[in-house]
Amino acid sequence: MGDEPSLVDVNLRIRKGEFVLLAGPSGSGKSTLCKCFNGLIPNFIKGSMSGDVFIDGLNTKQTKVYHLAEHIGMVFQNPEDNIFSLVVEDELAFGPENLGLAKQEIMKRVEQSIRSVGIEELRNSMTYAVSGGQKQKVAIASSLAMLPGILVLDEPTTDLDPVSEEEVATVLKKLTDTLNITIVVVEHELDELISIASRLIVMDQGRIVLDGTPREILGSCYEKLNLLGLRVPQCVEVAHMISERGFKMREFPLKLNETTSMLRGFFEKHPLLMKPVLSQDECKATNPIIINFKDVWFTYDEEKYALQNVNLDIRQGEFVAVIGQNGSGKSTLAKHIVGLLRPTKGKVIIDGNDTTKVDIGIITKIVGYIFQNPENQLFTPSTWEEVAFGLQREGVIEDEIQKRVTQVLNTVKLLNYKDRHPAILSRGEKRRLAVATALATASKVLILDEPTTGQDRTTLYGLLSLLSRLNKEHNTTIVMITHDMEIVPEFADRLIVMKDGQVVLDGPTMKVLSEKIDLLRSMRLKPPAISRLTTQINDIPMVHTMDDFKKIIEYCGVVHE
Amino acid sequence: MSSTALRYLDNINKKTSWYHRVDPRIKLLHMITFGISNMIFIEPLIQSIFLLHSIIICISARVRLRDIWPQLMAILVMLVSITIAQSFTAGMAIQAGTPLHVIFKLGSLEMTWEGLSFGLVRSLRIGNPLFLGLIFLSTTDPTMFAKSLTKIGVPIEISFMLLSALRLFPLLFKIAQDVSDAQTVRGVRGGGIRGSYEKLRLAIFPLFLNSLHRARSIGLTVECKAFGARGWNEFLRDPRIERIDYIMIVFCICMLAVSLYVRLVLGIGWAPTFNPY
Numbered sequence: 001m002g003d004e005p006s007l008v009d010v011n012l013r014i015r016k017g018e019f020v021l022l023a024g025p026s027g028s029g030k031s032t033l034c035k036c037f038n039g040l041i042p043n044f045i046k047g048s049m050s051g052d053v054f055i056d057g058l059n060t061k062q063t064k065v066y067h068l069a070e071h072i073g074m075v076f077q078n079p080e081d082n083i084f085s086l087v088v089e090d091e092l093a094f095g096p097e098n099l100g101l102a103k104q105e106i107m108k109r110v111e112q113s114i115r116s117v118g119i120e121e122l123r124n125s126m127t128y129a130v131s132g133g134q135k136q137k138v139a140i141a142s143s144l145a146m147l148p149g150i151l152v153l154d155e156p157t158t159d160l161d162p163v164s165e166e167e168v169a170t171v172l173k174k175l176t177d178t179l180n181i182t183i184v185v186v187e188h189e190l191d192e193l194i195s196i197a198s199r200l201i202v203m204d205q206g207r208i209v210l211d212g213t214p215r216e217i218l219g220s221c222y223e224k225l226n227l228l229g230l231r232v233p234q235c236v237e238v239a240h241m242i243s244e245r246g247f248k249m250r251e252f253p254l255k256l257n258e259t260t261s262m263l264r265g266f267f268e269k270h271p272l273l274m275k276p277v278l279s280q281d282e283c284k285a286t287n288p289i290i291i292n293f294k295d296v297w298f299t300y301d302e303e304k305y306a307l308q309n310v311n312l313d314i315r316q317g318e319f320v321a322v323i324g325q326n327g328s329g330k331s332t333l334a335k336h337i338v339g340l341l342r343p344t345k346g347k348v349i350i351d352g353n354d355t356t357k358v359d360i361g362i363i364t365k366i367v368g369y370i371f372q373n374p375e376n377q378l379f380t381p382s383t384w385e386e387v388a389f390g391l392q393r394e395g396v397i398e399d400e401i402q403k404r405v406t407q408v409l410n411t412v413k414l415l416n417y418k419d420r421h422p423a424i425l426s427r428g429e430k431r432r433l434a435v436a437t438a439l440a441t442a443s444k445v446l447i448l449d450e451p452t453t454g455q456d457r458t459t460l461y462g463l464l465s466l467l468s469r470l471n472k473e474h475n476t477t478i479v480m481i482t483h484d485m486e487i488v489p490e491f492a493d494r495l496i497v498m499k500d501g502q503v504v505l506d507g508p509t510m511k512v513l514s515e516k517i518d519l520l521r522s523m524r525l526k527p528p529a530i531s532r533l534t535t536q537i538n539d540i541p542m543v544h545t546m547d548d549f550k551k552i553i554e555y556c557g558v559v560h561e
Numbered sequence: 562m563s564s565t566a567l568r569y570l571d572n573i574n575k576k577t578s579w580y581h582r583v584d585p586r587i588k589l590l591h592m593i594t595f596g597i598s599n600m601i602f603i604e605p606l607i608q609s610i611f612l613l614h615s616i617i618i619c620i621s622a623r624v625r626l627r628d629i630w631p632q633l634m635a636i637l638v639m640l641v642s643i644t645i646a647q648s649f650t651a652g653m654a655i656q657a658g659t660p661l662h663v664i665f666k667l668g669s670l671e672m673t674w675e676g677l678s679f680g681l682v683r684s685l686r687i688g689n690p691l692f693l694g695l696i697f698l699s700t701t702d703p704t705m706f707a708k709s710l711t712k713i714g715v716p717i718e719i720s721f722m723l724l725s726a727l728r729l730f731p732l733l734f735k736i737a738q739d740v741s742d743a744q745t746v747r748g749v750r751g752g753g754i755r756g757s758y759e760k761l762r763l764a765i766f767p768l769f770l771n772s773l774h775r776a777r778s779i780g781l782t783v784e785c786k787a788f789g790a791r792g793w794n795e796f797l798r799d800p801r802i803e804r805i806d807y808i809m810i811v812f813c814i815c816m817l818a819v820s821l822y823v824r825l826v827l828g829i830g831w832a833p834t835f836n837p838y
Contacts, residue, residue: 035781090704093797097793143785375771
């Protein structure tokens with residue numbers, strides 16, 4: 001952490017019943033602000049704080065955190081960190097028990113919170129055994145059991161699949177609609193919640209830089225949001241593109257259906273004159289096979305198969321996205337590629353090496369793995385040593401190490417940070433460093449596990465562009481596990497969809513998205529908003545990236561009345 | 562969550578065995594009386610009976626060995642190391658001046674029967690309670706344990722410290738597994754003593770950092786749920802002493818009484834009785 005203040009001159013009033021979406025790039029001070037709301041700052045997290053925060057009229061500096069907990073509930077990013085007990089009911093009772101309430105009152109509150117969030121069926125479930133979305137719902141219910149008037153959620157959907165994300169959004173909407181609870185949600189992605197929020201606050205470098213209704217801000221400050229590196233919903237981007245063509249709209253659209261009807265109006269007046277050349281998936285059918293799964297089955301516990309009958313060929317130079325709900329077997333598949341797991345039945349062959357027969361050291365020279373949490377894989381005292389580490393272990397001569405480390409650090413744009421301790425790098429930089437460590441030793445295949453987690457648009461696109469460059473210039477095979485459907489068509493030329501440990505769809509990204517959109521939706525996977533939007537407009541071809549939509553707009557004419 | 566962590570939690574979840582149903586306070590009493598009984602003997606044969614007792618509990622509590630395998634292995638490695646080290650060194654200390662029975666020589670080092678007996682005693686004195694502790698962890702809901710402690714007047718800070726430690730246990734498994742996977746991917750191998758040391762040395766920083774981060778997050782979470790009020794008075798699920806608990810109390814008292822009688826009155830178990838030489 002530097003000497004720069006995390007919050008600067010923040011003046012903010014939130015009224016009862018408001019649904020506030022707090023957005024901003026990484027490190028803009030959003031989470032710090034949230035921790036000021038419930039008194040964790042300055043009561044638990046020490047630092048220098050001037051000014052006052054009042055919650056329901058109580059000054060947080062002078063009020064105990066446990067007293068504030070009855071006014072304001074907080075849900076943190078990681079579902080596992082939010083839950084303390086093993087049984088859902090115990091978790092909900094934890095807060096009221098801490099307050100020393102009578103058993104009758106505890107029971108009443110537990111019942112109320114279960115009903116408010118709609119988790120009746122989870123009452124006696126084990127907290128660790130429920131899905132990510134359900135965990136967040138339990139965490140919300142647990143906060144509600146304290147009967148707070150305000151609920152603050154810090155990136156509650158970051159690690160969740162689209163279905164769970166939707167579940168959390170539905171619960172939050174229900175809470176504002178029925179209980180008039182004030183809600184503050186910190187988010188990088190505005191998609192799911194923007195249509196529910198009544199107010200959007202954008203922060204940058206510790207300051208509030210934008211504050212207003214979502215329609216106002218997204219309608220008039222689009223450029224600024226882009227400059228800040230925020231991921232603006234695709235339906236908003238679409239609305240901006242057509243407004244730039246002079247199309248007048250009564251109200252700026254926020255929801256998919258609003259944008260759809262607006263688009264229909266636009267194409268009536270601006271018909272498509274000529275079909276543009278849209279992006280095509282690059283065909284790598286002639287490249288040699290580098291990853292081969294032959295009838296692979298895998299079980300962790302001999303009770304349920306995490307992979308079932310997986311047959312897969314991935315060729316050198318492909319950029320493959322693997323999608324699926326939480327627990328569908330994506331990470332298990334990836335761990336088989338790098339040799340961390342070996343099939344219970346069947347074979348995994350990596351560049352001609354059967355993972356069950358060769359030492360994992362041979363596989364890791366071919367395949368690099370970038371973990372979801374890059375902190376796990378960095379363990380030396382400097383960025384330079386981190387990259388040199390693998391080469392030194394392989395016995396590469398010093399001159400060659402110097403040359404390769406310089407080259408790799410330059411590729412990931414971290415050469416200026418070569419003497420820094422990896423722990424003090426930003427999350428985006430840590431990920432780039434993890435890529436560098438893999439590139440230094442294994443340049444043929446790179447696996448990325450959930451690269452979008454907790455990253456703003458600028459950092460995420462920086463990383464993905466780097467990988468795209470490696471893929472195109474060095475023919476590196478990239479396998480990316482993700483929940484983020486919008487980045488898939490932009491970067492991956494092949495899409496693999498997993499469900500219950502099986503590969504249920506596999507093909508060129510654009511083709512799968514165009515031809516199987518209904519199947520994807522039936523599997524509760526959410527295709528990109530632009531795909532869902534254009535599939536509803538009869539006069540234009542279905543597109544999956546904003547670049548392609550831009551081409552369509554450019555090829556539209558004007559009907560003179 | 563890692564499969565090891567899940568298996569650990571699954572064990573607690575299986576409330577099908579009689580030992581799962583025993584109140585955590587009584588399990589604690591069982592551990593204490595067992596620990597004392599085990600500790601007062603320095604006779605490997607008698608301590609083997611205590612080991613048998615734990616094995617019977619482990620089987621009847623339906624704790625599968627493979628579910629606690631990593632922890633069990635760690636304990637076993639430690640105990641075997643102690644036994645071997647003592648076998649070569651302890652004999653001289655025990656019977657200075659009297660001839661020792663040498664089993665075999667390794668250069669200037671001599672493994673003696675007396676040292677081996679002493680090593681076994683040491684290992685079982687340490688290993689038996691650790692094994693029972695492992696069964697305790699695998700069959701006890703940490704929240705219920707903390708609540709039970711509060712009921713018997715243990716200060717809430719201590720109950721909470723225990724609860725946090727037990728809550729962090731499965732999370733640390735996961736972090737350790739992730740770090741170990743990351744090391745393997747980066748070419749760090751754990752083969753041999755040197756390899757294991759290297760792996761451990763490199764894991765310390767990410768493990769420490771991640772554990773600290775998780776511990777802090779959990780700390781903040783509980784604070785947001787008014788833990789600081791420390792008003793624990795009544796609980797949704799109140800720990801209650803039932804019939805099985807009374808049976809266990811009687812068993813614990815009997816075990817301690819018999820052990821004290823055998824050791825102090827009959828004078829058995831103060832030295833190894835079996836010597837083939």
